[in-house]
Amino acid sequence: MTTLKELAKLLNISVSTVSKALNDSHEISENTKRRVNELADKLNYKPNRIAQQLKTNKTKTIGVILPTVTNPFFAEVLHGIETRATINNYDIIICLSDESLEKEKRSLELLSNGSVDGFIIAVARESQVTEQTEHINKVVNSKIPVLMFDRVVNEINCDKVVVDDFKSVYEATEYLIKTEQRKHILLVSNIEELSVGKLRIKGYEKAMEDANLKPDVLKLSKVKDVEARIHSYLKNHQNIDAIVSIDHITGIIAINMAKKIGKVIPKEMSVVGFGYEHTQLLSSPKISIIHQKAFEIGEMSVQLLVDNLKEEDHNLQTIIVPSELKLAESTN
Amino acid sequence: MTTLKELAKLLNISVSTVSKALNDSHEISENTKRRVNELADKLNYKPNRIAQQLKTNKTKTIGVILPTVTNPFFAEVLHGIETRATINNYDIIICLSDESLEKEKRSLELLSNGSVDGFIIAVARESQVTEQTEHINKVVNSKIPVLMFDRVVNEINCDKVVVDDFKSVYEATEYLIKTEQRKHILLVSNIEELSVGKLRIKGYEKAMEDANLKPDVLKLSKVKDVEARIHSYLKNHQNIDAIVSIDHITGIIAINMAKKIGKVIPKEMSVVGFGYEHTQLLSSPKISIIHQKAFEIGEMSVQLLVDNLKEEDHNLQTIIVPSELKLAESTN
DNA sequence: TTGTAAGCGTTATCAC
DNA sequence: GTGATAACGCTTACAA
Numbered sequence: 001m002t003t004l005k006e007l008a009k010l011l012n013i014s015v016s017t018v019s020k021a022l023n024d025s026h027e028i029s030e031n032t033k034r035r036v037n038e039l040a041d042k043l044n045y046k047p048n049r050i051a052q053q054l055k056t057n058k059t060k061t062i063g064v065i066l067p068t069v070t071n072p073f074f075a076e077v078l079h080g081i082e083t084r085a086t087i088n089n090y091d092i093i094i095c096l097s098d099e100s101l102e103k104e105k106r107s108l109e110l111l112s113n114g115s116v117d118g119f120i121i122a123v124a125r126e127s128q129v130t131e132q133t134e135h136i137n138k139v140v141n142s143k144i145p146v147l148m149f150d151r152v153v154n155e156i157n158c159d160k161v162v163v164d165d166f167k168s169v170y171e172a173t174e175y176l177i178k179t180e181q182r183k184h185i186l187l188v189s190n191i192e193e194l195s196v197g198k199l200r201i202k203g204y205e206k207a208m209e210d211a212n213l214k215p216d217v218l219k220l221s222k223v224k225d226v227e228a229r230i231h232s233y234l235k236n237h238q239n240i241d242a243i244v245s246i247d248h249i250t251g252i253i254a255i256n257m258a259k260k261i262g263k264v265i266p267k268e269m270s271v272v273g274f275g276y277e278h279t280q281l282l283s284s285p286k287i288s289i290i291h292q293k294a295f296e297i298g299e300m301s302v303q304l305l306v307d308n309l310k311e312e313d314h315n316l317q318t319i320i321v322p323s324e325l326k327l328a329e330s331t332n
Numbered sequence: 333m334t335t336l337k338e339l340a341k342l343l344n345i346s347v348s349t350v351s352k353a354l355n356d357s358h359e360i361s362e363n364t365k366r367r368v369n370e371l372a373d374k375l376n377y378k379p380n381r382i383a384q385q386l387k388t389n390k391t392k393t394i395g396v397i398l399p400t401v402t403n404p405f406f407a408e409v410l411h412g413i414e415t416r417a418t419i420n421n422y423d424i425i426i427c428l429s430d431e432s433l434e435k436e437k438r439s440l441e442l443l444s445n446g447s448v449d450g451f452i453i454a455v456a457r458e459s460q461v462t463e464q465t466e467h468i469n470k471v472v473n474s475k476i477p478v479l480m481f482d483r484v485v486n487e488i489n490c491d492k493v494v495v496d497d498f499k500s501v502y503e504a505t506e507y508l509i510k511t512e513q514r515k516h517i518l519l520v521s522n523i524e525e526l527s528v529g530k531l532r533i534k535g536y537e538k539a540m541e542d543a544n545l546k547p548d549v550l551k552l553s554k555v556k557d558v559e560a561r562i563h564s565y566l567k568n569h570q571n572i573d574a575i576v577s578i579d580h581i582t583g584i585i586a587i588n589m590a591k592k593i594g595k596v597i598p599k600e601m602s603v604v605g606f607g608y609e610h611t612q613l614l615s616s617p618k619i620s621i622i623h624q625k626a627f628e629i630g631e632m633s634v635q636l637l638v639d640n641l642k643e644e645d646h647n648l649q650t651i652i653v654p655s656e657l658k659l660a661e662s663t664n
Numbered sequence: 665t666t667g668t669a670a671g672c673g674t675t676a677t678c679a680c
Numbered sequence: 681g682t683g684a685t686a687a688c689g690c691t692t693a694c695a696a
């Protein structure tokens with residue numbers, strides 16, 4: 001790799017002149033600038049990022065710690081993060097905690113040595129369930145800006161980007177009750193132990209309560225054969241006329257199982273789940289989805305963090321990104 | 333952040349002694365080592381990664397350039413990459429090309445300035461289709477190790493990790509013909525213009541040819557309403573008794589559409605697609621899948637690249653990762 | 665066993 | 681308008 005020193009030697013001028021010329025300093029003559037730039041182009045000179053980082057004490061890099069990336073929600077968030085980071089001229093280093101507290105902790109420690117300017121984190125399932133989040137607080141206290149999204153820890157004082165979990169499920173349930181006239185609405189879940197899962201269930205329960213209906217929750221996070229379980233549950237509760245899934249898997253399975261026991265969808269049963277573009281593509285009849293704006297969540301997370309990085313006196317914020325209820329098209 | 337200099341001052345010894353002590357050098361007395369380590373622990377000293385990188389001219393970072401991460405194949409590959417990178421003490425910087433040549437080019441250039449020790453790349457659709465890959469060659473020529481996986485460019489001289497696209501589809505088709513006695517096998521595709529798509533189609537065609545059957549290919553990469561298209565095609569070709577999908581979407585849609593026109597699966601029609609864990613979960617009756625070992629592909633990519641990074645005289649390799657035909661369980 | 669000093673590639677301050 | 685020099689934080693000959 002070409003360095004300033006090499007350019008300087010070849011041009012018989014000093015390193016500092018070369019540096020200034022490349023940075024278009026007013027101190028340098030146009031002629032010198034031209035000579036320097038020509039040679040730099042010719043030798044494909046690129047300033048060494050590492051040296052710049054050491055000098056400026058800024059890495060222009062964000063550490064992103066995700067529980068997983070095979071879950072399409074996090075994949076899409078990552079897409080948003082990458083897009084907005086690129087716009088802001090930031091690189092992203094990514095670590096996957098695999099839902100493990102230990103790995104999350106390690107990644108955080110490893111990157112807290114000047115490798116990144118700030119962090120974007122969605123807490124691992126284990127950390128959240130066992131309520132061990134001291135390692136995150138440690139980073140916050142060391143003055144490295146942190147932004148948490150989706151799975152957040154209320155006690156930690158940092159920027160947050162969250163989804164309106166309670167409200168979106170409340171409204172979806174309310175829609176089923178009021179518009180579709182459903183009365184026996186089952187909630188199925190495989191994430192009931194996460195903060196977001198709890199909020200979503202509460203939204204459902206409140207909506208049912210407000211309508212004087214009896215809530216019915218099927219918790220499957222620890223179940224192996226989810227399919228069989230939903231199948232038998234539906235078979236034994238033939239009066240169920242609507243299903244709310246609070247994740248992106250069990251809704252589609254519920255549709256398949258409902259069809260299997262002879263239910264006609266959407267006539268005899270409505271199904272709403274959480275999901276993304278693909279989700280609707282893969283179900284037939286199409287499922288209605290609560291569409292979390294995952295891409296936007298990623299984008300806003302980066303923007304808020306970058307603002308924090310720039311501003312001297314940054315006020316911590318919590319942004320709520322509204323979800324959107326996308327009804328299944330009746331074309332099916 | 334605590335630095336060596338600060339530790340040295342507090343202990344009234346020199347910076348180099350501190351450095352050596354922390355690196356457990358035999359030159360340093362046990363007593364000094366103890367004192368240094370105690371203070372370092374107390375002040376939570378962590379060596380500045382950037383400074384180390386500048387000094388050693390190694391970043392211990394891999395640049396990963398993916399077309400997308402919302403496609404579950406690439407998401408799972410990324411999972412494998414992250415896992416193996418962590419084991420080898422490498423960080424990963426990720427860039428998403430969004431299938432765009434321009435973005436891929438830019439990312440590559442941006443990171444070719446000492447930010448990473450090597451690259452792992454799956455070529456963007458646009459780069460592959462338009463056969464513009466000079467930007468990748470440029471990196472290879474600049475002596476930065478590059479590894480390409482899945483979507484590779486034959487002309488570029490670097491390590492490669494690929495899937496046995498031709499063979500896996502050939503064998504799946506052969507299985508349908510010989511074991512399941514199918515005769516009218518339709519191939520559906522939404523990736524026919526990619527190198528992997530072409531190979532997969534060839535595998536299918538060869539198997540059909542070898543069995544004296546007429547190939548029938550439905551190309552959908554430019555079609556908007558894939559669902560309607562498959563539906564009408566199946567309706568107008570009632571003799572189709574098996575479907576091979578060469579991507580992870582159209583197979584499931586085909587199952588749904590086949591059911592819709594009254595086909596009994598798997599009795600009257602077999603469906604094989606490409607897929608992952610989720611794929612089978614989301615289809616009912618379950619689809620048979622050609623399971624690409626995406627996680628392993630990610631792992632092997634990192635390992636091969638890291639080997640290249642370590643070894644003085646590295647021999648370029650192409651590793652073929654075999655896929656596995658996972659038949660739908662008959663429990664459904 | 666410990667310390668001095670040079671150097672990685674930049675940028676920035678200050679002299680000339 | 682140009683150049684010498686120091687500094688970022690670390691590692692590593694080499695000297696003491």
